[in-house]
Amino acid sequence: MFRNLFLIAAILLVVWIIRGFIRRSQLTGAANKPRKNKDMVQCEQCKTYLPKDDAIVNNDKTFCSQQHLNDWNHKA
Numbered sequence: 001m002f003r004n005l006f007l008i009a010a011i012l013l014v015v016w017i018i019r020g021f022i023r024r025s026q027l028t029g030a031a032n033k034p035r036k037n038k039d040m041v042q043c044e045q046c047k048t049y050l051p052k053d054d055a056i057v058n059n060d061k062t063f064c065s066q067q068h069l070n071d072w073n074h075k076a
């Protein structure tokens, strides 16, 4: 009887350790996943740096938002 309890406890412990290991490896895998484009560009209007993927490009100028593109066009 006690031997069976010990066996069940041992199995649960192993499952718990394996689950923790899988979760940890999934987290590190997500963190190490390379980004599509790491280039940073500067918004012409507010001079904020942002990823090129998120930038709005207009006439070779980059902007952080449609609002700043509009502001720049009004200023120019």
Ligand SMILES: [Zn+2]
Binding pocket: 043, 044, 045, 046, 047, 048, 063, 064, 065, 068
């Ligand atoms: Zn901006």
